[in-house]
Structures are given as structure tokens and as C-alpha cells.
Amino acid sequence: xxxxxxxxxxxxxxxxxxxxxxxxxxxxxxxxxNCHCSNCRRTTGSAFKxxxxxxxxxxxxxxxDSDLMTYGEETGHDAHCRRCGSLLYSVVRDGTFxxxxxxxxxxxxxxxxxxxxxxxxxxxxxxxxxGLPQYQGHVTAD
Numbered sequence: 001x002x003x004x005x006x007x008x009x010x011x012x013x014x015x016x017x018x019x020x021x022x023x024x025x026x027x028x029x030x031x032x033x034n035c036h037c038s039n040c041r042r043t044t045g046s047a048f049k050x051x052x053x054x055x056x057x058x059x060x061x062x063x064x065d066s067d068l069m070t071y072g073e074e075t076g077h078d079a080h081c082r083r084c085g086s087l088l089y090s091v092v093r094d095g096t097f098x099x100x101x102x103x104x105x106x107x108x109x110x111x112x113x114x115x116x117x118x119x120x121x122x123x124x125x126x127x128x129x130x131g132l133p134q135y136q137g138h139v140t141a142d
């Protein structure tokens with residue numbers, strides 16, 4: 001994968017629920033977070049979306065490209081499997097990054113989420129019980 005800062009980063013596999021769409025991603029994530037915004041909750045059907053972020057050129061769909069269904073624009077969209085509906089990733093930051101839905105990774109990444117974001121709009125029925133920092137919106141510099 002072009003542009004990797006760590007050419008020796010191992011490659012992780014990921015896939016949707018039905019296995020129609022598969023991807024490869026370098027284990028060189030820039031950050032990982034748990035997002036509680038209403039869009040992430042609705043698209044995952046869960047209390048939050050754990051995601052790991054990586055430069056777009058370090059991610060590629062390896063199988064089932066024709067089974068991808070995207071919602072949004074080229075520079076910002078969610079990508080689902082059109083067969084099973086799994087949310088696989090989101091293209092963000094003007095198309096330069098991919099937020100990989102961590103639940104679709106087959107292999108164990110070296111990164112773990114470091115904070116909860118958008119807790120100001122989290123599901124009222126969900127209680128955050130870990131010790132990770134919580135932000136009302138995006139992560140902010142202190």
C-alpha cells in the first residue's frame with residue numbers, strides 16, 4: 001500500500017458479516033475512538049461506533065467492490081455491504097482518511113480506542129463505564 005510511513009506494518013484483514021466484501025488495511029492507524037454521535041449510532045444500530053483511522057492510501061477493498069453501497073459523496077461517505085448491510089468504513093476528512101469500523105476487523109489491531117467522542121448526543125440508555133476521556137464533541141486539545 002502506497003505512502004505507508006511504516007513499510008513493515010503488518011496488513012490486517014477485515015470483512016462484512018456475509019463475507020461478500022473484504023478489505024486489507026495496514027496496522028498503522030493514526031488514532032482510534034468511540035463515537036457516540038447520532039449518525040454513528042443509527043448507521044451501526046449500536047450505542048457507539050468504535051473506529052480506527054488511517055490514511056486512505058493504506059486501505060483497500062480486496063474483494064466485493066461491486067457489493068459496496070456508499071452513502072454520501074466521494075470525499076465523505078459511509079460504505080456498507082449491499083448484501084448484508086454491514087458498515088465497513090467511513091471516508092472522512094475531505095477524502096484523505098478512512099475510519100474503519102473496528103468490529104469488521106478479522107485480525108487484532110495494535111491500537112485501541114483512547115476516548116469517547118460526541119458523548120453530548122450519546123444514547124440516554126447507555127452508561128459509559130470505562131475510564132477513557134469523554135468529549136462532548138470532537139476531541140479537543142487541553
